[in-house]
Amino acid sequence: MQKIAILGGGLAGVSVAMQLIKQADTALSLQIFDQTGQFGRGVAYQPRQVAHLLNVAAGKMSLDPALPADFLHWLQQQAQFAADEPAVLAQAYLPRAVFGDYVAQRWQESLALAVQKGLQVSLRKVKVTALDLTDQTAPRLQCEGDWQDFHQLVLACGNELPRHPAGFAELTNHPAYVHNPWSDAWLHKLKPDSQVVILGNGLTMVDTLLSLRAAGLKTPVLSVSPHGYGMLPHRHPGLQLNQFSQALPQQASLRQLLRLFNRARHQVRRLGVSAEPLIDALRPHTQRYWQQFSPTEKTLFMRRLRHLWGVARHRVPLHLHDQLQQLRLHGLLEVHAGKVLSVRPAGEQLALQINSRVHREMPAQTFDYHADLVLNCTGPEQDYRNLPGHLLQQAIATGALAAGPLGLGLAVDVASLRVKNAAGAVQPTVYAIGSLLRGELWESTALHEIRQQAQQIAAGILAH
Template sequence: MADSIQRVAILGGGFSGAMLAARLAETGVASILIDRTGRFGAGVAYATTFEGHLLNVRSNRMGAVDGTPDDFARWLAAHHPQHADPDGFAPRGLYGLYVEDRLRRVEAACPGLIERVTGEAVAVSGSTVNLADGRMIGADAVVLTTGNPVPRTAPAASADGRIIGDPWGPGALDRIGADEDVLIIGSGLTMVDVLLWLRANGWRGRASAISRRGLKPQAHGAHHDLPVPPTDGLTRGPLSARLAEGRRLAETHGWRGVMEGLRPLTAGLWAEADTAGRARFLRHLRPWWDVHRHRIAGPVAAVLQALEAEGRLSVVAGRVQAVEDRGDGVAVDWIPRRGAARPALAGRWLIDCTGPGHDPAADPLTGPLIASGRARLDPLGLGLDLDARGRVRGADGTPDERLFVLGPPARAAFWETTAVPDIRKRIEDVAAALAGIRAGS
């Protein structure tokens, strides 16, 4: 297949897609970057203009290219020196500008190797991408970098209803009055972002958040924690034994260091785990993993603590049974995780903060690929089944040389695929695979 890859179609222009296009260009492979919004680089994650939305990773670890983690910190020093603390947490909007700037610089250095197209991809046939407006984009390979889908837990919202199904939608939170109480399903990072925005925009109401275990994201330490080298007991053997070893190490060295030590091994440990082991992790440990692994900046944690101290934020553990939109407010029937039944929660608004609603079988882009047998779900239904290079496996398990997945939609194969330090490693893998196909290797 010598020189068989001339151009790659990348569906999604956020961080994953834009930075893949840049790396491909730097290796001599052309790409066409397709995004329905027309803004290339920032994506939903880094498009926010609210300075209170901070990165969850320190600036000196957020370089867009693997091997140069401090590149973003150097960029800040040159362009936004007021935010140039390498050990700090910069506004997410600045990171979006950094990604856009890198994309522009690579386009200038590698003319003709990156083409931008504004449009909504609705189908993939072979290596041809069909857009909603009827255009057909031909390529030699396709990479899905579609990012995180909107939450799917709350009932469907109506235009005049009180349920906000997508807190990231344009103006989604603007309808909430300054003194109105809100109900939130989910108590993770999305809840944090919503509360930060509301508070900064004059909101004085109260928030009640419900999640299965009532856990909130933990905070980073004052400085970067040195990794604690994982022991064999932490990386091998039954899950219960690993958990016990993790607790022992955390008591001795601190849990943040233990998590840092695990970070570079996570994808490999996930790949080694069998389906039963993965299922046990998801069922019993995932909530605790998420709040300790995906931490928030200290100033952000302080805001949550202040809201709780003021009696304006309460987080409860339980399961949502029913949601009723009453027109003038919302009620949530729920069953506490422990203890007797309690009265329904009530508020003027309900906000779905449960996180990405991954459902490839129902997705209009990937659903037909599954139905046709070109793709299949992983055994736990987390996402598309991929091989170690990110290639989509067909119904018979055969990897497709011309269809890849990168970023959050690849979570079934790699688990940690949402943070920049993890995605940039995967970008190298996919770029190398595509460049190898082009060279006939």
């Protein structure tokens, strides 16, 4: 019986497990390790996330690549959506908790199928502390002091906590500093008149802001990020620019793509259309182009274009964007383009010196601000070499694994999704999925990629 371990019980790990159960025609033993015990839903799709919306339309959120309308069909079977027009429902941006209910049901159905097939599935709510890949045919995991051998291993670790901003490393235990914005543990500290600063201005900021308002915060919230780009809405759902798509070459440099994109952007703007459909047209090709880019081009993209791409790529539902604009108009959300120059404890508060522009056309100003809460929403750490004590950091340090291009995620053989060691050799029994592939593929965190990768990994495991 083949013994398979999956490290991570969130959406990526469970997607691999579901594909293994679906595809398996021989006996196997499957163990899924997740110290949170949140198997299936992970952190993102918990029932408490009613105010947090998917930023992808419901019609594109199927778990199974073979059943692209599965989530939509599931919604139509739910009493709260049974009367809705299917075409409208397919374009809806629903609460993430609803998607979590769908994942939970499909996961339970997979576990029932595993029982029918005689497959062994064990859910382990424990922390894996070390990884041994000395024997390439038998990866080993250490948890609770004991080592276990497996035939195959899938690394589905998901997102890590954000990196501490400069100056905050020595204040990590201060009661006003929140390192983990995805946890609700900090909400008990909140009062209606709390002074709150959010570091970052992306999707995590939006979710955190919604949580703050839902918890009763009445005061203005400051969002501080290097560029201060405003969130953009989904304006043209379903609009396809076929001429632009057909004009995209199989191979292109970063400079060539920018030239094509900017030319097309000027054309569609004359017609009152935003660049969103252009991004959607590029989206299916980004992995191929990223792999073609030279190290210099990738570095240039990360330094000059990453934030612009993130704003254009990661949009919010239109009605949510309207809420954000209303908060800004009423002075309840201040978006600052700048940085925190210094931070020091001031009793239960943190005293910050901030240099920023509230409006990009204004000169930068420096001001002091005393915050009851400072929430780190700068995005997950993607370089495991910066995470001392993490089992992947340890494996990279020993050479058993290697950091991915630009230090993003892990080095992986893209064709098989098997990881590489420091010498560049493929580890034949260890796979990676999702955010771990960011350096190799750039776009590798959305459900579309995860479900495809899960299907591919399961097929690779069962072929050996």
